Amino acid sequence: MKNDKLNIVDQTQIKNCESNTDLSRELNFEVRTLTKKQIREEVYNKYKGHCAYCGREIEYKKMQVDHIFPKSKQHWCGHENMQKLNPNIIIPTKVDEIINYNPSCRRCNYHKNNLTIEEFRHMISNKLKVLNTDWHYIIAKDFGQIVESAMPVVFYFEKVSTE
Numbered sequence: 001m002k003n004d005k006l007n008i009v010d011q012t013q014i015k016n017c018e019s020n021t022d023l024s025r026e027l028n029f030e031v032r033t034l035t036k037k038q039i040r041e042e043v044y045n046k047y048k049g050h051c052a053y054c055g056r057e058i059e060y061k062k063m064q065v066d067h068i069f070p071k072s073k074q075h076w077c078g079h080e081n082m083q084k085l086n087p088n089i090i091i092p093t094k095v096d097e098i099i100n101y102n103p104s105c106r107r108c109n110y111h112k113n114n115l116t117i118e119e120f121r122h123m124i125s126n127k128l129k130v131l132n133t134d135w136h137y138i139i140a141k142d143f144g145q146i147v148e149s150a151m152p153v154v155f156y157f158e159k160v161s162t163e
């Protein structure tokens, strides 16, 4: 069988590569080394300056970089059993990769905190229950000032991916 470029690279060769450029040439794909600023810019542009969750426009300097899969749960990475327990959870192999970053407004980042996407969705879905324990909310609803909806929680990044 003809040697594929990927097949001829072993751990020794990776160690011997003097730079990422050598490695990328060897692996035949682009290895990018991004500065913190470039990472921030790339994350900001991911949804054209919008929060990935609520969709509000965010100022570049106010954007918070959210770990889509929470860093605090990185010990789950590589645990196939976790995925079997909840197939909705996508567990990455590494959490500190640009693919695991989402642009977020301060508010969404604060509420998402260390939750996975599905846990965050569940938490937002429960907000109406919480509001219905507040008499200010209840009276406003009873006087027609608030109309509740049974709309499912769909995040901005999900809406734009289906457009």
Ligand SMILES: [Zn+2]
Binding pocket: 051, 052, 053, 054, 055, 056, 104, 105, 106, 107, 108, 109
């Ligand atoms: Zn937001």
